[in-house]
Amino acid sequence: MTRMSTLYSRLSYGSGTGLIGLGASARAYAQATKDSVWLLADKMAGLTLSDWAIIVGMACTIGTFAINWYYRRKEYQLREKGGA
Structure with a gap:
């Protein structure tokens, strides 16, 4: 070996x-x-500054959507369990 x-x-x-x-x-x-x-x-x-602004805006929009979806789902789960 x-x-x-x-x-x-x-x-x-x-x-x-x-x-x-x-x-x-x-x-x-x-x-x-x-x-x-x-x-x-x-x-x-x-990429120009305008292109970067569009990319950052799209990323922030997707991030906001994901965070809202996550917390709305958690709120729904808590209500379903009878916690609130």
Whole structure:
């Protein structure tokens, strides 16, 4: 067992492509991740102040809806139990 683990560690250290999950190399995974992160960063850099205001407004609206739904549901559950 020691011999096999030594062989694996030498292979992965020497090539920089240690196996992850279903045989995908760490280098290939990092390259794909880096490309998608740069694409997202490039899109975000192109947004104007008006675009950011719209995005923040939409996020706040969704957050307000979620909080109201949560507390209305809790209130309904308490009334159903006869607590209030």
